Amino acid sequence: MALEFNDSNFDQEVIKSDKPVLVDFWAEWCGPCKMIGPVIEELSTEYSDSVKIGKLNVDNNGSVAGTYGIRSIPSLLIFKDGEVVDTIIGAVPKTEIQRRLDSVVA
Numbered sequence: 001m002a003l004e005f006n007d008s009n010f011d012q013e014v015i016k017s018d019k020p021v022l023v024d025f026w027a028e029w030c031g032p033c034k035m036i037g038p039v040i041e042e043l044s045t046e047y048s049d050s051v052k053i054g055k056l057n058v059d060n061n062g063s064v065a066g067t068y069g070i071r072s073i074p075s076l077l078i079f080k081d082g083e084v085v086d087t088i089i090g091a092v093p094k095t096e097i098q099r100r101l102d103s104v105v106a
Helices: 010-015 031-046 062-067 094-105
Strands: 003-005 021-026 052-057 075-080 083-089
Touching (some): 003 010, 021 031, 031 052
Antiparallel strands (some): 075 083
């Protein structure tokens, strides 16, 4: 189950995480976001031991979205040691997200 990130828990859950984190920046009204939603859920199960995976609703959490300059959604940011190490914009195939996660975990 993907975690729910927000403005108040982002620092603790993402920046201070001891393992890599994938954050899915999304919104209710975004069609492509809904398309990759199930993929994010699958990945959260598959990578549960090695990567923390969660979603952040940009409409409700503008502070974090603004900090990272999120202009297009879905935007997937991969954090490692508190820094953004990869960015994926748009609804991409699951295999592409897996490839990017595997390179960070390796």
